[in-house]
Amino acid sequence: MADAACRYRSGLRHWHPLLPSRRLGRRPRRQLLCGQALVLFRTASGQAAALAEVCPHRRMSLAAGTVRGEQLLCAYHGWRFAADGSISCPLMPAVALQQQAFQVREADGLIWVRRPGKSEQPHEAPPLPSWPRGDLLPAGLTLHTVAAPLEVTLDNFTETEHTTTIHQVFGFRDPAAVTLRLELEPASTRVWNSGPQKAFPRLFDAFIDIRPHDHFANDWTTRFDPPLTVFEQTWQTQGRGGWRRRRFRLRVVVFFLPLSDTTTQLTTLLYTPRVLPGPLHGWLAAPIARAIMAYELRLDVKALAQLADLNPDLCARTLGPFDRVLLENRRRLQMIYLGTE
Ligand code: FES
Ligand SMILES: [Fe+2]
Structure with a gap:
């Protein structure tokens, strides 16, 4: 009904x-x-x-x-x-x-x-949402259902402080060492975080050239027509000649769909550079990248399921420096996504 x-x-x-x-x-x-x-x-x-x-x-x-x-x-x-x-x-x-x-x-x-x-x-009908396609290859899409309201789900994906504790592969070693920059536009918010990459299992060293002592940069933009975030994730390594950008990078596009007042769907598209030659990339690298991403997203879903209070009201929260964008996103969500026609 x-x-x-x-x-x-x-x-x-x-x-x-x-x-x-x-x-x-x-x-x-x-x-x-x-x-x-x-x-x-x-x-x-x-x-x-x-x-x-x-x-x-x-x-x-x-x-x-x-x-x-x-x-x-x-x-x-x-x-x-x-x-x-x-x-x-x-x-x-x-x-x-x-x-x-x-x-x-x-x-x-x-x-x-x-x-x-x-x-x-x-x-x-207006055009479908667009996002940068660039030179990366699509590595597939995943759907996840979150037992939390839209705002609370969006909050989780618009700060990276939790990547130190919740995630296994993608994230920062120590939030205190992370640089945070915000760019606020009327219809979007952009957050740039940069800091030491956290330690992670090195199962795929053969074709992913990121290493635990790299510098990780997460640059993401959120829009609200509908709510979607495009994450651009890159790594740098320090060599004799200074910092050098790793070849491997990721683009993750997450759409936030409220199914009901209490349930949100994540529709996620993943893009990577070619890491294996010919059809091997599609057969092996893309499914592995997709599996790692799906696993990391399940960790977000699990964390959200453990929240003791799903009330989206931020007034009674004690917010930290990484949470400033949450308030900005809430305003735009209200004005753009939910505002009157
Ligand atoms: S045709 Fe009778 S309920 Fe649909
Ligand atoms: Fe997360």
Whole structure:
């Protein structure tokens, strides 16, 4: 059921990368987004579609239905739903009925969903979010579900103080030795952290040239249309000629999707340089990089699940120097993501 009281409802007007395209076949799927229960399905011609989940007739979940040709058949009495939401009832062929339909696009291996604006025609949809692609290669995408509200989840990803304690590979040895710089723009925040890399297991030394005594720099920008952070992570080593940039680097793009008031989805895209020649890179290096990233993200998910208080209100918190950006992000989240249309 749609949750009209969900405090993220207004965010639905932004594009959200909800699901990898490969996960949507002919079988309809139930999916929450901003408290809205959706049914996603793919028609016989391959078009992905998203409708409000509940059949207006007698409230059957359309996720129990079946795709026939270009329509989704309700499992209860067989009313038929097209991708644009038009309903045909075999017993009332002359009656025009409409189910709420959502805009859907497929790009970058993802299914993107948004609610059309109130006065908007479907073709007027804004462009999908973009982020730097550069010279790096895509190493895949991961989804994680966090048992915490959007703000609390975003807070976790917008400070790196916790990387010393929570993470295993990517992070700083000692937060006291980390340089912090903030760049605040009306629609985005940029944080730059730099300091000694923490010790980490050296299983992949053969093709990743970062070492425990390197200098780690994490430069990340957060936007709010929808909430997404692009992390640019680089390493430097000190040699006789001074500091030299390592060849290996990472770009991690994390989208924060509120599914409900208390649950947030992370849709994460990972990019790396080529580290192995030819197809070996795709077969071996990319899956390993993706597995390490998924593991690190699970550590974030686990930490968030252990919070004793999920109230997003920051007023009663004792904040440290790394937390300044949290307040800035909250303001922009409110104004840009949740602000009125
Ligand atoms: S409940 Fe869907 S057709 Fe009757
Ligand atoms: Fe983290």
